[in-house]
Amino acid sequence: MHPTDTRDPQYYHRVVDCQWGCPAHTNVPEYIRLIADGKYTESYMLNRESNVFPGILGRTCDRPCEPACRRTRVEDEPVAICRLKRVAADLRGEIDHLLPKAAEEKNGKRIALIGAGPASLTVANDLMPLGYHCTIFEALPKPGGLMRTNIPSFRLPVEVLEEEMDMILDMGVEIHYNHRIDSLKELLDEGDFDAYFIGTGAPKGKELNIPGRTEGGANIHIGIEWLESIHFGHIDSVGEQVLVIGVGNTAMDCCRSSKRLGGKDIKVMARKSRPYFKASPWELEDAEDEEVEILVDHSPQCFVIEDGQLKGMIFDLVEWEENEKGRLVSTKQGETFIPADDVVLAIGQDNAFPWIERDIGIEFGEWDMPVVDRATFMTTREGVFVGGDAAWGPENIIWAVEHGHQAAISIHNYCRGVPVTDRPPYGMNLVSTKMGIHEWRYSNDYDPALRTEMRYADLEKRLSDMKIEAELGFDLKETVREVERCLNCDIQTDFTANLCIECDACIDVCPVTCLTITHNGEEEDLRQRLMAPADNTDQAIFASESLPQTGRIMVKDEDLCVHCGLCAERCPTAAWDMMQFDLLNPYAGHQSWPEKAITASTTSV
Amino acid sequence: MARESDYGVNDFGLKIATVNGTGSASANGLLLQALFRMGIPVSGKNVFPSNIQGLPTWYEIRVNKDGYTARSPDFQLGVAMNPESYARDIEEVVSGGWILYDNSRELDDEFRRDDVTFLGIPLADMCVEHFQGSRIRILMKNITYVGALVALLDIDMDVVKGMLQEKFASKQHLMDANYTAIELGHTYALEHFDCPLPIRLEAMDKTKDCVMVTGMRLPRSDAFMLVQLWVHGIRSHLPLLSWTASQSIAAASGLIQTQVRTTSASSKQRMNSQLLGW
Numbered sequence: 001m002h003p004t005d006t007r008d009p010q011y012y013h014r015v016v017d018c019q020w021g022c023p024a025h026t027n028v029p030e031y032i033r034l035i036a037d038g039k040y041t042e043s044y045m046l047n048r049e050s051n052v053f054p055g056i057l058g059r060t061c062d063r064p065c066e067p068a069c070r071r072t073r074v075e076d077e078p079v080a081i082c083r084l085k086r087v088a089a090d091l092r093g094e095i096d097h098l099l100p101k102a103a104e105e106k107n108g109k110r111i112a113l114i115g116a117g118p119a120s121l122t123v124a125n126d127l128m129p130l131g132y133h134c135t136i137f138e139a140l141p142k143p144g145g146l147m148r149t150n151i152p153s154f155r156l157p158v159e160v161l162e163e164e165m166d167m168i169l170d171m172g173v174e175i176h177y178n179h180r181i182d183s184l185k186e187l188l189d190e191g192d193f194d195a196y197f198i199g200t201g202a203p204k205g206k207e208l209n210i211p212g213r214t215e216g217g218a219n220i221h222i223g224i225e226w227l228e229s230i231h232f233g234h235i236d237s238v239g240e241q242v243l244v245i246g247v248g249n250t251a252m253d254c255c256r257s258s259k260r261l262g263g264k265d266i267k268v269m270a271r272k273s274r275p276y277f278k279a280s281p282w283e284l285e286d287a288e289d290e291e292v293e294i295l296v297d298h299s300p301q302c303f304v305i306e307d308g309q310l311k312g313m314i315f316d317l318v319e320w321e322e323n324e325k326g327r328l329v330s331t332k333q334g335e336t337f338i339p340a341d342d343v344v345l346a347i348g349q350d351n352a353f354p355w356i357e358r359d360i361g362i363e364f365g366e367w368d369m370p371v372v373d374r375a376t377f378m379t380t381r382e383g384v385f386v387g388g389d390a391a392w393g394p395e396n397i398i399w400a401v402e403h404g405h406q407a408a409i410s411i412h413n414y415c416r417g418v419p420v421t422d423r424p425p426y427g428m429n430l431v432s433t434k435m436g437i438h439e440w441r442y443s444n445d446y447d448p449a450l451r452t453e454m455r456y457a458d459l460e461k462r463l464s465d466m467k468i469e470a471e472l473g474f475d476l477k478e479t480v481r482e483v484e485r486c487l488n489c490d491i492q493t494d495f496t497a498n499l500c501i502e503c504d505a506c507i508d509v510c511p512v513t514c515l516t517i518t519h520n521g522e523e524e525d526l527r528q529r530l531m532a533p534a535d536n537t538d539q540a541i542f543a544s545e546s547l548p549q550t551g552r553i554m555v556k557d558e559d560l561c562v563h564c565g566l567c568a569e570r571c572p573t574a575a576w577d578m579m580q581f582d583l584l585n586p587y588a589g590h591q592s593w594p595e596k597a598i599t600a601s602t603t604s605v
Numbered sequence: 606m607a608r609e610s611d612y613g614v615n616d617f618g619l620k621i622a623t624v625n626g627t628g629s630a631s632a633n634g635l636l637l638q639a640l641f642r643m644g645i646p647v648s649g650k651n652v653f654p655s656n657i658q659g660l661p662t663w664y665e666i667r668v669n670k671d672g673y674t675a676r677s678p679d680f681q682l683g684v685a686m687n688p689e690s691y692a693r694d695i696e697e698v699v700s701g702g703w704i705l706y707d708n709s710r711e712l713d714d715e716f717r718r719d720d721v722t723f724l725g726i727p728l729a730d731m732c733v734e735h736f737q738g739s740r741i742r743i744l745m746k747n748i749t750y751v752g753a754l755v756a757l758l759d760i761d762m763d764v765v766k767g768m769l770q771e772k773f774a775s776k777q778h779l780m781d782a783n784y785t786a787i788e789l790g791h792t793y794a795l796e797h798f799d800c801p802l803p804i805r806l807e808a809m810d811k812t813k814d815c816v817m818v819t820g821m822r823l824p825r826s827d828a829f830m831l832v833q834l835w836v837h838g839i840r841s842h843l844p845l846l847s848w849t850a851s852q853s854i855a856a857a858s859g860l861i862q863t864q865v866r867t868t869s870a871s872s873k874q875r876m877n878s879q880l881l882g883w
Binding site: 036037038431432434435436437438439440441442574577 | 624626627658659686687688689707709710711728729730733738739740742743746
């Protein structure tokens, strides 16, 4: 096995599971440490650099970081990363002076942004400081896209949403509300803009065309449209018995909203069983805490209408089995009638581009979606970019933000005549955390505390008002407890082979047997010869250069390491050091990294 | 609760808490000797319950213009460099005093006191930035806090640099590193704190014709030592001769320091540096 190149920023990046899992590569461990130090403003700004909307995401993120969290190697529950992000947002101080500012001089380039959701706002956030004139066209009377219309106020208070959007819009973004673009061709032909970004989301809720759908239409609602109507005050009540069809996150918002609009008996109807639910576990938990019932293995058969009035639905009771091809197939076991005053359909969302003509050079592919380059976000028509849910279908806010960052890089390149495939390099800082013989600049004591439970507003109170935020957030005591659960995966065990005297002290002290000194070999072979076999091939093993005394190598299983630093404390020659890794994410306008940073070579895609 | 006490110019106590094996004894010796060379009566005591690397050690310095050199009951300034002993070290500083610490990592709230002033300096961060290698960083961290004390107590920088010059005359790279470290601490303190503190130093002439001898190097008697000094012409490597049991016990219990009159003022400086390893 060749020695591991730890000077490639992506090697240590991969070790920081949460940061690697986050589409925007937010530096989670560092923002948690800043919170631990009471530096909420700094923590917020560190978040904002990559994810732009810490307050919003601290309440609504789909949390791809948490399943990845290294804490789950030592116990069941990850660090409450998302909720700590909210702590930084809630407790931060004044930040006006820290926010990016629009360039004093414009560069003469005009960018059209279609849709005012998180992707478009991120593009504006990145391009305004570079001198671009950004113009947003928004179909609705307010900005935010699905962040505003699909996430109920009891999960995301409007003031939090608006404050973070205003940080961008206040840079001088020109925005046209109630301005739906009905023809991209027309906009292109006007020639007012140098580049175009489509961030229109996936605004079309899926239909359920089964018998009775048309007749019962008045009481059968499309989930995302229904949530939008609630947000804008067009709907303020619902029947006592409500069925929500589907079991994704939108379904959870629909059932919990129903509770707040007067629904008494709310059932979420799932075709399959729990392991196949699309909703995040915490959203399911929240819904069930609010006394929503979830029924599994119920496949909708028809709506029951009497005298033109919806009375309920008939469901097939099904069992699921894998067929010989490994696909799940259902077998009907019976059927049942469930009464309902209203039914909300939350079975998915589609993209819809009737406003993009098919003869303007933008190729459409599978599912009638525009063909978009995964790295540059450019369509087959130069100068037209797509991001967020509009690119490849519904994902979540944090993905839209990252799409916005990458699209902004491409737009900046495009407007300067630089190939959009030229991507700025990632960099990293690697700094020793050693303060003394046994003293480190981070808390490396293992804290066995279990995940801190969230506190909620009183159930009766919160169900009485759509605007009462359900989650109360962590208080200081809870925050202090939770931050200590972080294992500081960004503090890397950095090894210098020529300092090692092969005393085995590190191997002796390692609590998870992740270190081995052995003869070199092929990776597959090495993985089996370690103190504990490294069977998880998703995680790297580190291989050092040959050690001076015997020519053997130091091997470390990155999957097992809990970053306790005991190897570095024990090492008599400081061959091991605990180095803080800081990934330097490039954004639009990136020029160079600080002199001391370690930089990957310029990348091209 | 910590006591309140009187203090002032050339009249205070300071206690430096460090970790055994980090090179702090040399740095503290440098500090003590610098005060002595400023002509100020001063006494020092090294308290090291164990000689095992990593365990706590303390260095007490009493500055007294009137020449009282017994151990001080009060410490107006604490230099807290060992997290393991933060609790007691911070507690020991009198009300109204100052605590210098390494804020490369924030101090836990549990250690905070309202009646003292905390002077945080990112010593480790500065050393990581300016020095290469774990060992040299740890060594230079000590010199960096000495640099800060030079500013905070108004120690004569020329004296300190002169001592470094004597010590490292033949090792330019070490002199450079020590100079850098001293300047780092000094500059940081000047830029971030009101220097000097009310406990500060003013040059005196109370140590004229004296040499400073520490217990670890104390020969059988002052008279005997003087003979030795005369015999060797105050050259390098002052011989440490036959210890008595009582002196060994005295040395093991701490550092005995005294000031010995000599007949030659010109020999004083060289003796200082040799006796204290500088």
